[in-house]
Structures are given as structure tokens and as C-alpha cells.
Amino acid sequence: PPTMSINNDVDVVRERTAQDTEETAPLLQGAVLSRARGASFASSVFNLMNAIMGSGILGLAYAMASTGIVGFCILLVLVSSLAAYSIHLLLKLCDQTVWCDYGLFFFLFLNKHSISEPFLFSRFSAMSSYLFILKSELPAAISSLLSADSPGNAWYEDGRLLLIIITLCVVLPLSLLPKIGTLSDPQACYLFFSCVVVVKKWSIPCPLPHNITSLSGAFKVRTAFLSSAYAIPTMAFSFLCHTAVLPIYCELDRPTKARMQKVTNIGISLSFLLYFISALFGYLTFYAQVESELLLSYDAYLPRDIMVITVRLAILLSVLLTVPLIHFPARKAAILMLFGGRAFSWLIHIAATLTILCVVLILAIFVPDIRNVFGVVGSTTSSCLLFVFPGIFYLKISRQPLRSFDSVGAALLVVFGVIMGVTSFCVIVITWAKSS
Template structure:
């Protein structure tokens, strides 16, 4: 999941503390002038930009623990359900004229519904920021060592936690304290192209890394991941069921979440109509599925069951490779500048919950910023594996925003009878979201406890 400039503007407006309903889409003949909207292609790009994010780094690990066919089936299932839940949101928007997720929550469940959605978005964004900072923690030492040379063993910059604290204080915090950071929305667009380049590198470098890895690779990758490698472990598996399989669907849910950006993109679409926006959604999700599948497949076929939960770490074997160096720096740069962008709507929602209606205060602004970054930094430092972020956030807030809330809102606002096809489908989607969340979270807790 990532957040582009459109999503940022939507989140900023949606939690602005105004209890009035959001302005509806301007109907034809309303007498009001509507600015020329975004083209179909531009809307597709904006939505893909909102979809693509750090989740791409965990999909190869999901494939390694579900198998190629198992992963393909789950990926298709999640993408189809995500498309249908977006269909429900678009129908709600057309029916009510509401164009923000939070206000849909208020319309369906009164004021508590608005706060419920706001809290969910806050937790979701905190999880996303944690995943980005985790990438900085794991990749920044290797990136610095690449340029400093291998003879600096024991140097201070090899401590990822120390580097993460320094970078957060020196770069992330000052950018996060800005009251207007719309210019950082452009970095999200750059991040999208970096993900495309990352996918190309994965495909190209599949033939540059041998399997099994040579013995000296243990100096670059953890020994537990490469020890006892054999030719039999270099055979792709079609189906896999293990304790790690439980992370697959939550990771996919985390990766496909774009629902808070759907309605504002719809409002900005040229000649907006539900059918036209649904086509934008279908194209965006289809292309995202293709990119996700290619990156996961070739990442898995490179490392097989030794694939890392954060895929980029595995390419330490090609430490001095120019393409790998460039993609590592590109992702680190996009991650570094995207964290303040994602923090912005989270802070706005937090202020809405506790200080709604108050005039702007630098004290509140600074305290909430420090509080959010403190939680995010603590999670990034002490969470041992990025799969935990994907698993926990994906099974709770992502499943709520993607599956549960659209279904409940539709049933509360529009549905007149639970016997219609649309209502039955919404009920099934809600049941799937709740079941997936409970089962995934239960198994994640069980696996974590067993690990200790």
C-alpha cells in the first residue's frame, strides 16, 4: 500500500473536523461549473500509485509458503474481492453523494462509525509506516557498506537500529512537522516507478544467482537461510501448506488496499460515472496483479524456499551489482520520503478524534507528530520480521477497510432486502473479511507464541 497526492488530499479533507456531509459529485445540469477532471489513463496511474507499496517485498515469501498454484489462486481471490468491495464503495458514492470513507462510516453508523473508520485508517497508516521504516533498518546498512567497502567490519553504520533512529530524527521528523507537504506526493509517483524497476531487476537477476547458493554466500545472507541447500530445494512447488502460509492472505490484503483513495479519484475523474470508474479499477487492479505476480514468481524462482520475508535482503549475494545497488538506493529514497506523507493523514485523523473543532495549535501538532512517529519507530525497531507487520495489519485494518466496512456500509445505507444478489454478496464478503481476520490473527499469535 502506498499513498499518492490524491489520497493525501482526500485524507486531509476527510478528517478536517467538519460534521457536514462531504460534497457530492456534481450532477449534470446542477448549474455549478466542474473543473476538467483527470483522464482515464491518469486515473489508472493514480490508483495503481495508491495500490503499489512495500507489500510487493513480501509476496515472494507468500508464494514460497503457499506454492505457485496456491499463491495464484489466493491472489486471484483477493483481487476479485477487492474489485467487488470497490464496486460497493462506488455504488454508495453514487447513491449518497458522499465522497470520503469516513463520512460513509458516519452515514452508516452515525458519529461512532466515522471515528471507527478514522481509527482504522490511523492504525493502517502506522502499520504502513512501520513497514517502510523496517525496510530502512534492514537495507540501509547494506547500502552504506556497498559504497564504503567490505573492510569496515564492526563500523557504527552496520547497526540498522541506530541508523534508523538517526534518519528518523534528522530527516523524517522535520518533514513530518511541516503543515503542508503536498510536494512529497510526487515522491509517491517516483516510488511507483521504482517498484516497476525493482520488478525488472528481479526478473533479470533470476539467472545471476545460482541455486543452491555457494557456501561463501553465508557471509552475506543468514546462514540459517542457506545452510543444507540441495538441488532438491531448487525445485518449485505448486502447493505448500505450512505455519507460515497464514501470512499469505493478510500480506495480499495489505498489498491491495487502496480503498481510501478510490472515492477522491472517482470525484476527480473526467466524465465521472460508476461504470467508467469501475473500468479504471479493473485496469489498475489487473496491472497491479500482473506486476505483483511477476515479482513474486521470479523472486520465488530465485531463492525458492530460502526466500526472505523482505525480498530485497536476499540480493545481498549481488552486493556490488550496479542494478541491485541502484534499486536499493531508489527504494530507500522513496521509502524515506513516503513516510512523512503517510504520517500526514494519520496525524490529521488523530487530531480529529481528540481535538476536533479546536483552532490550529503548534503544540498539538508537534505532540501528535512525535506520538505517531514514536509508535512507528518503536515498532520498526523491535518487530523482528516485516512479515509480522504485513500479517497483523493485513488481518485487522486492511481486511476491515477492504472487506468488512464496504459490506456493512452497503447493507446499512442501501440494501432494502437481504435476499437480493447484491446483499447476499455483501454479506458473504463481510463474512469472508471477518473470518479471514480472526483466523489469520489467531494463527499469527499462535505461531509467534510457539516461536518463543
């Protein structure tokens, strides 16, 4: 790349690569910047938004109900700005080390197995959230398509049973493929979701009818302080895209750090807009009765609405096809962590696929509320990948003096991530204890 300041960093990469074992060296050499030029600015923004947009959008209205509109706006601006700044630090490190893989920054001061661990946990959490959506939304989708005279307590109203069937019949066969392409377009799906939330704001009376109560009644047994502990982790979960940023940078046409930073700023800003609109209109529709998963809130008031049914089916299809896509890098990270650079083996491939799906399926079946997924994952894995690790990497790898602006910013980013993660996780555990 024309603006890469490689200097002696190339020698550092070569020395570290030369000291590696045969199974790790190809990994490092493949991650040194070898750009497939041709991706336009607009397509890069599109790809970044696809990496950002995810199931977190379903929980942001609940977060706004917990913190209030003003508090939510402040926190969402804070988290999105810090996400953009942490990407800025990663891009600077990418230029200095000529490495275009987030995981390989771990290799500079940790052993090779640590390359895979953070991504494995993040993929597990993402798959758990998507399978949980399948468990909660499939029964509602099927019920909305059937007549109102259908008998209750039918087998298709059991979300756990439906989840097991769908996992065995659809997710497992797709996940067993050794290679998999792009199966879904989550960005378009969540854009449609935002539009439906806005339109349906005017279809439900305000105030809500007193004879209809929330499906879960979660707000009856909680305080605003305890529930706000889920807000920042949910936002961190929603803006986590850092593992995809550097590969997008590699493929950008005329790659420069400034150009990629513009891609980042526009992608995060547009995602911020969709997130905020969905959260605001979802909250203004249901207020304190909003569910931790927004779509479930419509079942009590618009059980057979065509637009709600359509967006529900669109999200279910997107989620169903996205799980195998997330499973592919999770399986690759697990095999790399356990077996290194061993040649492809169907036995290992099938065993890893079944093990990962079983673990994720068990988590999705027994977790009672999706806010627990957002809260725990956001306060642990997401906060580390979004705040803590980029700051630590910059402080340890960058040649900038410790008193420089970015070094101070990286240190503050680490402090914020640690405090936010530990505090949120502790408060969430307290919430569980009080609920039990």
C-alpha cells in the same frame, strides 16, 4: 454527476448534516460530491496504482514460497478480485449517498470519532512497514557502497541507530510541515524493482550454492501451514487502496460508476501483474531460501551488484519521502479524533507529530521481522478496510433487497473477511508462541 441517483438521499445527507455539531458539519458538507473535473482516465489509473503499490511487494515472494506457485496464484486472484468487488460496492454507495469519503460511511451509524480510527490504524501500519524497510535496507545499502575491506561492526551497520538518525534528520522536519505535496513516485520505483528481480533471476545459479545459507534461516523452524498464514494478510496489505478510490472518483473526468469501475479493474490488474512477476521470479531465484523481505535475499549472492544497489537506493528514497506523506493524513485523523474541528494550533500540531513518529519508530525498531508487520496488519486493519467494512456499509446503507446479488455478495465478503482475519491472526500468534 450525470448518472448520480441521488433522489431522497440528498435529503438524508442534509438531515444528518443539520443534526451535526458545528465542528462536524463542515466535514460532512465538504465530503458531499464536489468534483474537480479534469483527471483523465489514464491519470486516474496511474493514481490508483500509486495508491495500491507499496511495501507489500517485498513480501510476496516469501508468501509464494509458503503456499507454492499454484496456491499463491489462486489466493492472489481471489484477493485482487474481492478487492475490485469491494470497490464496486463502495462506488454504488457513493452514487447513492453522494458522499465521496470512505470514512464518512462510518458516520451513518457510528459516532463522529469513528471516522478517523480505521484510517489512523492503517496509516500507523503503513508507516511502520516503511520505517522497518529503512532499518533493514539502510545498513545493506551503505555496506554495498563501501569497499570490501571496511571493518565490520561499524556504527553504520546498526539499522536501529541509522533509523533513529534518519527519522530525526529527515522524516521529522518533513512531517512538521503543515502542508505537504507529492514527494515520490512509488509506482515507477516498484516497476523498476520488478524488472531487476526478473533480470537477476539469471544471475544467480540454480540450485543455490550449498556453502551460502539464508540470512535469517526462517524456513528451518517453520511449517508450511503456519507460514501460509502470512500469505493472505500480506496480499490484503498489498491491495489496500480503498481510502483513495472515492477521491479519485471525484476527480475523474466524465465521472460515472462504470467508468470508474474500469479504472479500478485496470489499476488492480496492472498491479496484480507487477506483484505476480516480482513474486514469481523472486521465488524462482531463491526458492525456500527467500527472505521475508526479498531484497535482503540478494545480499548473500550479489552483495555489490550495481542493479541491486540502484533499486535498493530507489526504494529507500521512495520510502523515505513517502513516510511524511502517510504521516500527514495520520496526524489529521488523530487530531480530528481527539480535538474535533478545532482551529489550527502549532502546539497540537507538533505534539501530534512527535507522538505519532515516536510510536511508529518504536514499532519499527522492536519488530524483528517485516512479515510480522504484513501478517498482523493484513489480518486486522487491512482485512477490515478491504473486506469487512465495505460489505457492512453496503448492507446497512444500500436500498437493495437483502436477496439481491450485491447484498448477498456483500454478506459473503464480510464473512470471508472475518474468517480470514481471525484465522490468520490466531495462527500468527501460534507461530510466535512456537518460535519463542
